[in-house]
Amino acid sequence: QVQLVESGGGVVQPGGSLRLSCAASGFIFSTSGMHWVRQAPGKGLEWVTFTRYDESHKWYADSVKGRFTISRDNSKNTLYLQMNSLRPEDTAIYYCAKMSSGQSFDPWGQGTLVTVSS
Amino acid sequence: QTVVTQEPSFSVSPGGTVTLTCGLNSGSVSTSHQPSWYQQTPGQPPRTLMYSTNTRSSGVPDRFSGSILGNKAALTITGAQADDESDYYCVLYVATGIWVFGGGTKLTVL
Numbered sequence: 001q002v003q004l005v006e007s008g009g010g011v012v013q014p015g016g017s018l019r020l021s022c023a024a025s026g027f028i029f030s031t032s033g034m035h036w037v038r039q040a041p042g043k044g045l046e047w048v049t050f051t052r053y054d055e056s057h058k059w060y061a062d063s064v065k066g067r068f069t070i071s072r073d074n075s076k077n078t079l080y081l082q083m084n085s086l087r088p089e090d091t092a093i094y095y096c097a098k099m100s101s102g103q104s105f106d107p108w109g110q111g112t113l114v115t116v117s118s
Numbered sequence: 119q120t121v122v123t124q125e126p127s128f129s130v131s132p133g134g135t136v137t138l139t140c141g142l143n144s145g146s147v148s149t150s151h152q153p154s155w156y157q158q159t160p161g162q163p164p165r166t167l168m169y170s171t172n173t174r175s176s177g178v179p180d181r182f183s184g185s186i187l188g189n190k191a192a193l194t195i196t197g198a199q200a201d202d203e204s205d206y207y208c209v210l211y212v213a214t215g216i217w218v219f220g221g222g223t224k225l226t227v228l
Contacts, residue, residue, distance in 0.1 A: 044219060045156070047216075059215030059216060100166070101169055101170065102154060103152035103169070104169035104209075108165075108166075109163065111163055
C-alpha cells in the first residue's frame, strides 16, 4: 500500500540545523510531486514547501524561505527537508504528503516532531 | 498576505447536518482554487476527505459532500455521527506553487 514514513526529528537549539527524511513506498515516487506540511503543538496545519517530481520547480512558504530546502533522491524513493537557522517557532510535527488529484495532499505520513529549544 | 478562513468551532447533534466553510480574505473562493478538505483526530495525521471541491476521497462515506456556497468552499456532513467529532481543515491553491491551509474547525457532536 502507499506509505510515507518520516524520520530525523528531534531536539535542536535555536540557530541549529536538522535534516528530515521521508521514505516513500507503494507508488511511483519518481513521477510524484511532494510536500512538507507542519503543525505546531495545538495549532493548525501550515504548508511549508513543495517540489515537483524532477526538482525543476520548488516553492516555499514565506516563513521558511531562505532557511529550509526541499530535495529528493528518486533513486532512493526519499524526500528530504534541510532546515537551517531554526527558530523556536519552527517547533512542530512535520508531515510529508504526496501531491494527489486536484492539488490535494494524499496520503500523509505519520509525522516527525521537531523541537527547537535551548 | 493570503488568509484562508474557517469557523474556529462548530457543534452538531447526532444525526444532524452541519456545513463548514472555507473563505478567502482576498475575495471569493472558486473551483480554480481546487479546495480540498481533511479530517484530523488527536495524535493522528490528517485524512483526506474531499478534493477538487466536491470529489470524495476513496473510502469516504457519501454523507460528506463538498461544494461552493456563495463565495466560500463548503463541506457538508449529513447525518453526523459521534466519530465525526474531529478537526477539519481546508486548503486552497491560491497561486502557482502556493497552498494555504485554513485555521481549522473543531467539530463537536453532541
